[in-house]
Amino acid sequence: MLHHHARTLLVTAVTAVTAVTAVTAGLLASPALAATGDEQRGLEEVKQFTLTHNAQLIDQASELLDAVETYADVIAAHDGDYAAAWQAEGKTLAATVQEIRAVWLDTSNEYETIEGIVAGIPETAKYDLILDAGNPGSADEEVAEYDLTLPDGSVLERPGNLFHGITEPMFWGTDPEHVMLEADLDGNGTITRGEVLFDANLALGATQAIVHWSQELEKDMSAWVPNRDDAFTAVVTMTPTVGDYFGEWKESQFIDGEIGAFVAQSRLVDVQGIMGGCRKMYFEAISPVVAESDAALDTSIRHGFEELLGLVEETYQRERAGERFTAEEADALGNDAQDIADRIVAMVLQAAAKNDVTIRG
Numbered sequence: 001m002l003h004h005h006a007r008t009l010l011v012t013a014v015t016a017v018t019a020v021t022a023v024t025a026g027l028l029a030s031p032a033l034a035a036t037g038d039e040q041r042g043l044e045e046v047k048q049f050t051l052t053h054n055a056q057l058i059d060q061a062s063e064l065l066d067a068v069e070t071y072a073d074v075i076a077a078h079d080g081d082y083a084a085a086w087q088a089e090g091k092t093l094a095a096t097v098q099e100i101r102a103v104w105l106d107t108s109n110e111y112e113t114i115e116g117i118v119a120g121i122p123e124t125a126k127y128d129l130i131l132d133a134g135n136p137g138s139a140d141e142e143v144a145e146y147d148l149t150l151p152d153g154s155v156l157e158r159p160g161n162l163f164h165g166i167t168e169p170m171f172w173g174t175d176p177e178h179v180m181l182e183a184d185l186d187g188n189g190t191i192t193r194g195e196v197l198f199d200a201n202l203a204l205g206a207t208q209a210i211v212h213w214s215q216e217l218e219k220d221m222s223a224w225v226p227n228r229d230d231a232f233t234a235v236v237t238m239t240p241t242v243g244d245y246f247g248e249w250k251e252s253q254f255i256d257g258e259i260g261a262f263v264a265q266s267r268l269v270d271v272q273g274i275m276g277g278c279r280k281m282y283f284e285a286i287s288p289v290v291a292e293s294d295a296a297l298d299t300s301i302r303h304g305f306e307e308l309l310g311l312v313e314e315t316y317q318r319e320r321a322g323e324r325f326t327a328e329e330a331d332a333l334g335n336d337a338q339d340i341a342d343r344i345v346a347m348v349l350q351a352a353a354k355n356d357v358t359i360r361g
Contacts, residue, residue: 037288038288039228039285039288039289040226042283042284042285042286042287042288043226043227043228043231043284043285044226045284045285046117046226046231046280046281046284046285047221047224047226049114049117049280049284050114050117050118050221051218051221051222053110053113053114054114054214054217054218054221055218056110057107057110057111057114057214057217058211058214058215058218060103060106060107060110061107061207061210061211061214062211063103063106063107064100064103064104064107064207064210065204065207065208065210065211067096067099067100067103068100068200068203068204068207069204070096071093071096071097071100071200071203072151072200072201072203072204074089074092074093074096075197075200076200077089080200082180082181082197083181085197086181086183086197090183093183093197094183094185094186094187097171097185097197097198098185100171100203101171101172104167104168104171107210108132108163108164108168108270109269109270109273111131111132111163111214112132112269112270112273112274113273113276113277114277115128115132115133115238115270115273115274115277116234116238116239116273116274116275116276116277116278116280116281117234117238117277117278117280117281118217118221119132119133119234119237119238120230120233120234120235120237120238120278120281121224121230121233121234122230122233122360122361123220123223123224123230124217124220124221124224126145127213127216127217127220129142129143129144129145129161130144130145130146130161130162130213131161131162131163131210131213131214131217132161132162132163132164133161133164134160134161134165135160135161135165136158136159136160136165137157137158137159138158143158144158144159144160144161144162144165145158146158146209146213147159148166148205148206148209149205150201150202150204150205151201151204151205151208152201154201162206162209162210162213163210164262166202166206167203167206167207167210168262170198170199170202170203170206171198171203172194173193173194173195173196173198174194175198178198178199178202179196179197179198180196180197180198180199180200181196181197182195182196183195183196183197226285228285228286228289228355228357229357229358229359229360230360231281231285231286232286232348232351232352232357232359233359233360234278234281235278235281235282235286235344235345235348236345236348236349236352236359238274238277238278239275239278239308239341239344239345239348240338240341240342240345241274242271242274242275242308242312242334242337242338242340242341243334243335243337243338243341245267245270245271245274246267246271246330246333246334246337246338247334248262248267249262249266249267249268249271249330249334250327250330250331250334252266252267266316266319268312268315268316268319269316271312271316272309272312272313272316275305275308275309275312276309278305279305279308279309282301282302282305282348283302283305286348286351287301287302289351289355290348290351290355293351293354293355294351294354297347297350297351298351300347301344301347301348301351304340304343304344304347305344307340308337308340308341308344311333311336311337311340312337315333
């Protein structure tokens with residue numbers, strides 16, 4: 001969820017490139033160059049890809065809101081008495097909770113598909129903090145700059161990101177503060193971890209916010225004018241976050257068994273989406289530029305992305321097949337992924353210096 005490590009790496013890498021490329025300082029002050037030909041088509045393809053998935057995100061978020069409204073209506077029909085609601089309409093509530101979880105996964109995965117692009121473009125990066133990656137206001141950095149107004153009129157100031165910070169731990173029952181009732185959702189006679197009814201007020205307010213901010217993202221993405229500087233910036237900002245995501249995977253229940261964030265599915269699914277977005281930005285929008293000035297460098301960068309995505313995919317398939325990784329193995333895999341990502345970024349920065357690119361902070 002944190003991109004601080006990646007930004008630190010980026011600053012270090014930019015400094016190194018500046019030191020060895022005498023003209024870079026002047027280039028960093030130059031305006032973005034107009035794209036032509038294959039580059040322009042690639043930039044437009046990236047924008048259209050993002051808008052297509054953004055529209056699907058809005059559709060999924062609206063479907064999620066419908067399910068949460070059904071849940072909240074049942075609770076409201078019993079005057080907010082969760083025990084009474086469960087007693088009277090337990091089957092409906094159990095089915096609705098399962099629907100909410102399934103649609104939440106579809107909604108979150110739509111965002112993950114475009115996160116590597118959205119979070120890397122300065123004009124849209126704030127939405128990544130709000131929807132998926134930002135910290136609550138108590139943190140020192142990467143704070144999601146919004147307040148959440150709930151249906152009962154209460155306002156949560158800077159509550160953290162909506163997907164992994166609020167709704168995922170609530171819907172899967174790993175946020176004790178918002179567990180309203182333990183309930184045998186699967187009807188097997190035993191209540192196990194995560195079988196709960198959650199706070200309908202927070203669920204409704206947070207889901208309404210997901211719809212709202214997804215729509216706001218669509219407005220700003222539609223207004224975004226694709227350009228070379230932003231394309232390079234997105235890739236060098238987001239690619240090195242892969243190590244952070246592997247760290248989150250290591251700390252999740254899929255490795256150490258501890259409950260917290262990232263309980264709905266393996267964090268590796270998210271990594272595939274995020275790094276896939278970085279790969280798409282490079283292959284579609286940047287590769288035409290680099291290939292023209294240095295074909296060998298372009299081939300090396302492309303190979304790096306294939307190696308990185310291959311590592312993530314292989315690890316995920318091993319996990320799906322039932323392999324349980326130790327924390328040490330997760331660290332080693334994360335280090336391997338980070339090494340590949342760092343090599344990619346170094347090469348992309350080299351290409352940026354050759355092609356009059358400003359890396360935006």
